[in-house]
Amino acid sequence: MGKFNKKKDGGVPAVNTASLPDIVFMLLFFFMVATVMRQNTLMIKNNLPFADQVEKLDKKDLVMYIYAGKPSDAYKQYGTEARIQLNDKFATVQDIAAFIAQERASKREELIPFLTTALKVDQDANMGLIGDIKQELRKVNALKINYTTRKGNVFDRR
């Protein structure tokens, strides 16, 4: 009799994927919110060193970035010696003073004493270059610096 029809033996029922878009959207919104678009395109290798006694840099708008490191593979024609990058182009030590002046001019006057220079330097660079940068910064009286590092133990990665 029809009433007692056996259930169709159709194997495993399909998994309901109706909530898949919701999950994906959730992830999407997370990454959209967490994404910070880079201000500068890096032309150098920028493998930062590790340190664990670090302080956080707050007030992102009061930070000036100086990058240094070996030119990355796409810019091999610039040699293999570590170089300085300011904004979007390679620079020499002499350009730093102008760069600082330009950054200062773009900020309100009362904020200038709080400006910090963040040095994002590749771990394979040598100290000669850093010494030159520091000397140049001293000349223009930009004395607050920060060596940007990744968080991690100094001893693990050697």
Next chain:
Amino acid sequence: MAKRAAPEVNAGSMADIAFLLLIFFLVTTTIETDTGISRKLPPIEDSNDDVIIKQKNIFTVLLNGKDQLLVEDELMELKDIRKAAVEFLDNGGDGSCDYCRGKKDPASSDNPDKAIISLKNERETSYKMYISVQNELVAAYNELRNRRALEITNGKQNFLEMQADYDNVNWVGNKTKLKEKIDQIKLEYPQKLSEVQ
């Protein structure tokens, strides 16, 4: 004929579109690092009035072009420098420092206020090594400050937690008092790290 209901939009491809966007953002995301070791450079001064510092109050750290460490004229491994720096800073040779727990060796530093760490590097020194040494020296100061903070608060808070609380806007408590404590500890163990050019 009965009026037909509007047909439902097929939303099956929504997941695909969302995935496309998701992958785009996954690829473009760079988690920016914004932590680091803060330092203050010495201003350029014209006057050359030399301050006389006793040799025993200076802890010399030399970092050569081959990334080798020479601490107080002795070769040293990176892992030992923190302990050596702590011993030097905490020595309290003249007895004026009542919170020091060092050996009170008259041949080492007088008190933490007079003790200076002098770091010298060569042009060929690698940046990685330099940061490691800086990190260890800052760690030595932090270790002493933490210990002092625990003493003051009877083991409730160390120095780093104090600073974190002070910077935390949501922290409930007396910030002026906390600031006083932080300043006191900073005064008791001042960070005197000089770099030789």
